[in-house]
Amino acid sequence: MESLTSSRTPCCLLGLVVLSALTFSPTLAIEVYTDREVHGTVGSKVHLSCTFWSSEWISDDISVTWxxxxxxSRNTYSIFHYSKGQAHIDDTGIFKxxxxxxxxxxxxxxxxxxxxLDFSDNGTFTCDVKNPPDVVGKSSYVHLLVYDKGPVxxxxxxxxxxxxxxxLVILVAILAYLIRYCWLRxxxxxQRELSALERGKLHKLSKSLKSGRQAPLLSMLDQTRSFKSSDKKKGSGDSRRK
Known part of the structure; x- marks a missing residue:
């Protein structure tokens, strides 16, 4: 009896482990992702993104519903449905x-x-995806706001x-550069004018010095000429007296 009991115990423990694993194992669910809020302007268009993740391969029976x-308002309308590879768009509702x-x-x-888009399109859009056998999961929603002009x-x-x-910084830098450039010019x-004035003064000074040196020479030449002429006059007078 003890041997039978001891042999059954491991089997019972194994069964409990398997049962607990099946009971507490997490169920994988499909996950859907959308933006929380999008904006648009009257007359334009808006892209409502909806992506998802599934633990199963994408089957031919996958469906997408908006x-x-x-x-x-509390009323909800089905505006789009995709299934079996075909898109079914609501042709009678407000989004016809x-x-x-x-x-x-x-x-x-x-x-x-x-x-x-129009102002009446303001509301909540919900995206729901099913990928059999992965059909458990929550839908994701996005809120649309339509403006006359784009919100700032x-x-x-x-x-x-x-x-x-x-x-402003670039403008100030350009102005500072221009001011410095004009100041340097x-x-x-x-400096050029000063140097030109200095050169002119030096030139005048050299001219004055040259003219100052020539004046005594000219006076000396005049004196010698007058002295020679007086000598000649004296000589001519003496010869006449003889």
Whole structure:
């Protein structure tokens, strides 16, 4: 009896381990991802991205469904459905002929584009993906806000401020360079004028010195000439007396 009990114990323990593993093992679920909020302007288009991850291979039975709930309303509308490789777009609702299927389930993409936006399109869009047998998971939603003009975001404002500051710094640097350039040119011109004046003064001084040296010589020549002429006069008078 003891041997039978001891032999059954390992089998019972193994069964408990397997049962506990099956009971507590986590169930893999499909995961869907979208943006939390997107913006658009009246008359433009917006890309509603929807990607997913599945633990199973992408099957031919995969389906993608988009729902829409307007702001200030509890009603939800099915606006798009993809299954069996075919896209089925709502041709009677508020998005008639305005939805474009751009997804590719093989690449785990179920995105759509909404064209010709209007203020009435403000609301929540929900993307739901099923990939049998992986059908357990939560849908993902994105909120659309339509503006008359594009909203000014904080990042855009910061970029504008930084750009303006850089432009101001560059402008100040250019002005400083121009001022310094003009000052240097003025200094060079002044130096040239001063050097020209100095050269003119030196030239005048040299001329005056030369003229000062020539004046005594001329006076001496005049004296010698007058002395010679007086001698000649005396000689001629003496000869006449004899």
């Amino acid at each position: 729902h829409y709930q307007p702001d200030n 002929e305005r939805i474009e299927w751009v997804g590719y389930p093989r690449s785990k993409d179920g995105s759509i584009i909404v064209h010709n 975001r904080a990042g855009m404002v910061l970029g504008i401020i930084i750009g303006a500051a850089l432009g 003025r200094q060079i011109r002044v």
